[in-house]
Amino acid sequence: MTLNGKFYDSYADEASCRPISKFKLEDEPNDPEVIKNLILDELLLDGNAKQNLATFCQTDLEKNVHEIMDKCIDKNMIDKDEYPQTAEIENRCVNIIADLWNSPNPTGTIGCSTTGSSEAAMLGGLALKWRWREQRKKEGKPTDKPNLITGPVQICWHKFALYFDIELREIPMEQDRYLMTPEEVLKRVDENTIGVVPTLGVTFTLQYEDVKSISDALDQYQKETGINIPIHVDAASGGFVAPFIQPNIIWDFRLPRVKSINASGHKYGLSPLGVGWVIWREKEDLHNDLVFEVDYLGGLMKTFTLNFSRSAGPIVSQYYNFIRHGRNGFAKIHNVCVGHGIFIGEQVSKLGIFDIIYDGKTGLPGVAWTLKKDAKVNFNLYDLSERMKIRGWQVASYLLNITEKNIVIQRVLVRHGFSRDMAQLFIDDLIRSIDYLQKHPLASNIDHADGQSFHH
């Protein structure tokens, strides 16, 4: 709105006195300040990211990261000739991560940044497929039935299998076993298995699958059958937790059978959304066919990602975090988060109506629980999640697909930017919500079909 020909107020402007376009581009422009305010107002309807206890992703970014992201907003990380220093920084991150994961040749191996772990996982999976197919061709054997063995995996592996024509042999959860085990793997491997994918930080229960036991079992299998099956570790979350606070867990390139690993920088790598990493044990573990050379960016450049253009900001932020925190900084941050997760688990357990599925001590910082079978309550975990939103808490409740009997569990992830005070406030609100739901029984309970649960 103008007054005496000068702009004077966003909310008196005509653009804020009518709906803004939602389905087509209007003919005339609008005042940028007004539109910015209207859009930011609309975003107030989103949850508060810091109270999003369902996400694995980093939601507390310090001001220096904001400054780096802003300064890199115009840099396309794929333009390695135009921005050689950014390319160098990405390479340094690959070296740092390869060393962190104990590659035998951290400065000589190969890896790259990706949009996240989904892309990184698929690149790892493709390398497994190419390696298997080349070996089968050398042996003069058919290559039409590749399969992949996983435990209860994140949706990206189902996408990978569908997109790239791989039979996914996912080991289902059972009453007394939620994770992949060597025995269950050996039931499913054969000469067409391109690889086995243990997860370090299972999406559903936050636990680590036992990579070393699976590797040992595949070593024995190879001795008995001559079939050499590699491992790709999906360390989307655990890849930036275990090295710092659980060094005795052997899950990475210390196991020769582990040929590639993915992790999300934007989860426990403490970096802003939009960065994942995939690292191969050695350069030879990524088939040359999968590496493309492009020269239309001003110079010959290698690329082997699914995505091309991407902001350099998250990559540079990742490097900043590595240098700013160091191993001891990451360890301090994640150990504190583990402590908050264990505290929440202990307080939840004291309420007497929950069974703790994961207590926060051996996997990711967080906790997961289910309602006791004999809990005398008139709500379910979906109702509880819904009630907690009144105070801004986003707590994931979802179905665990367990053979013969599904159960609903609730999960809290603890990430940098959370405190013991916040943990206590969460518990206080959990108790308030339980009391409220007990006093005010719902006419009907929410269920999985209502779409109130979290789908990731």
Ligand SMILES: Cc1ncc(COP(=O)(O)O)c(C=O)c1O
């Ligand atoms: C085990 C696991 N793998 C892969 C992914 C996908 O990661 P991103 O969201 O970075 O693509 C996730 C996300 O939760 C995950 O937990």
Ligand SMILES: NCCCC(=O)O
């Ligand atoms: N892999 C990430 C799923 C979504 C999230 O944690 O926010």
